[in-house]
Amino acid sequence: MKTKLCDLLRPVVLGAMLLSTTAHAAVQQLDRVVAIVDNDVVMQSQLDQRVKEVQQTIAKRGGSGGVPPASVLEQQVLERLIVENLQLQIGERSGIRITDEELNGAIATIAQRNNMSTEQFRAALARDGLSYDDAREQVKREMIISRVRQRRVAERIQVSEQEVKNFLASDLGKMQLSEELHLANIQIQVPESASAAAIQAAASKAEDIYRQLKQGADFNKLAIASSSSENALEGGDMGWRKPAQLPAPFDRMLSSMPVGDVTQPVRTPVGFIILKVLDKRGGATQTVDEVHVRHILLKPSEIRSPAQTEELARKLYERIENGEDFATLAKNFSEDPGSALNGGDLNWVNPQSLVPEFRETMASTPVESVSRPFQTQFGWHVLQVLGRRATDNTEQARDQQAMTVLRNRKYDEELQTWMRQIRDEAYVEIKLPGADQAAQ
Structure with a gap:
């Protein structure tokens, strides 16, 4: 620890x-x-x-x-x-x-x-x-x-829709965002100089194992007893692999197979192999609970202290509770440039894409209700939940994944540039013995 x-x-x-x-x-x-x-x-x-x-x-x-x-x-x-x-x-x-x-x-x-x-x-x-x-x-x-x-x-940091599309279409994007498969294998080895009879015997053995598996036999036990693979004693467990990392025809075959299914024996240079899909993660159809929400964001600044910002958020909350229009107040006061002009509307959002404080407050706020002011790392918020729904979010999830990858990449680059900039613009005098004296 x-x-x-x-x-x-x-x-x-x-x-x-x-x-x-x-x-x-x-x-x-x-x-x-x-x-x-x-x-x-x-x-x-x-x-x-x-x-x-x-x-x-x-x-x-x-x-x-x-x-x-x-x-x-x-x-x-x-x-x-x-x-x-x-x-x-x-x-x-x-x-x-x-x-x-x-x-x-x-x-x-x-x-x-x-x-x-x-x-x-x-x-x-x-x-x-x-x-x-x-x-x-x-x-x-x-x-x-x-x-x-x-x-x-x-x-x-801004990431355009075209950048997202280009990334999703690239080999790197397909690799990073594709699903992962947890696989196990049973391998029936065939020597390089094996006779036709030996090859046929191996094929028959592989077919017999496949029939046993389809009838409900335990893959783990058959792998330990029959497989010549180096991971046989682990039940043939191969760990997590992306389809793009697998040779043809497994890359296409396994993507369409359900968890728990096994492939028919496939001839490979080293013999015959049977694969089982133990689990899948990422890349699959995703149904998510989404929330339609709008908010007002207020940020402390050099002309408005944190206490004054909190007080303004409370006053706006009281005005909404007394009947004033949420959208109008958001247009006039919200400091979220992405939503203020739309009356604070964030549209339908996946709660998991939000910071914890916002997500938790949103979860505890009933539909058509307004939350009390609360604080996140961005400032003080007042939110209103307009609706909830479950939706197939597969395509949006892939877009969001791509957006996150690209934003993180740009963030790392921009952060280093910004830190170099603030260092260059600052007055710094080194007084460490033996070090070069620097004043900027």
């Missing part, structure tokens, strides 16, 4: 510490500034703690190179701390705040992922030498950075 915790929580920055060696001795400063970053600083204690974390991570991975000394890691780690600091400053200027409720929810989620209660999580942190309060602060910082990136990077 210690490894999981360290992977989830970076050790937290220690504040400056002062230590007096004797009652009459002068105070000795143990911490110092190693970088000035716009309106903030990075302290030696922060750098030391992060370097220590990186060394621990490298040590756990092992390898012949060993753990690099701190002097080798310091400059690279300091650069990462500088960029993180810049993002936190952007979050501060943008009015991004993390409420105690949000932070508690994030901590609870981390605990659940480690199969622990919050109290067990606190105890595990203590065993790992981590302060719970420091851990909370680090999670808070990570949440702020995530929201900064969402506002500055993710929201400006």
Whole structure:
């Protein structure tokens, strides 16, 4: 469990510490500034703690190179701390705040992922030498950075319908979005120089096994008893494969077969093979519950504090409850550029495509009812559920999958460009001994 915790929580920055060696001795400063970053600083204690974390991570991975000394890691780690600091400053200027409720929810989620209660999580942190309060602060910082990136990077990424169509038509798209098959095999081997009689005997054996399987015989047992495949002792289990990864004619044959069915024996260069479809995932027909919903989104900004944003959301909710038109208020107040002009209408949406807070609020709101104001990473919302339905969402699901793949690809590229940009535009003065002095 210690490894999981360290992977989830970076050790937290220690504040400056002062230590007096004797009652009459002068105070000795143990911490110092190693970088000035716009309106903030990075302290030696922060750098030391992060370097220590990186060394621990490298040590756990092992390898012949060993753990690099701190002097080798310091400059690279300091650069990462500088960029993180810049993002936190952007979050501060943008009015991004993390409420105690949000932070508690994030901590609870981390605990659940480690199969622990919050109290067990606190105890595990203590065993790992981590302060719970420091851990909370680090999670808070990570949440702020995530929201900064969402506002500055993710929201400006656009993927066109043509890009989606091109991706779906490409070999790469077909491979990534096709269904996966969990397969098992029984192989009856035929030696390369086998006689016609030997080949016929192998064919007859394969046909006999196939008949037994169609009559209900256990595939796992027959594989163990009769298969010459290297995975015979595992019941012939081949794991998950995409049809495109299989040789013809299996690529076409297996896609149309139901789970549990077996192929007739097929001649291959090494003999005869029978495949069974144990399970399928992805790519298949998908029926989903959709919700027709509209919302009003309000975002904190430099001219409107988080508290003022929340208060405005509550006032709009009261106006809707008192009979004012939801669509009109959405057009006048909503800051969601994709839906405001349509009266806040998001059309029919798959709940799984939404952030948890929005999804949960939507699920608990009856049709034709309006939710109370609630907060997500995007800001404050008021939503109205207009309808619910179950629909075949196969084509839309594939489009959404393609959209997600393309957005993630663009996001990774855009994020690196944006971080380089904010670093280049910032004033940074390095005060780390031995490092090149830089002021920008």
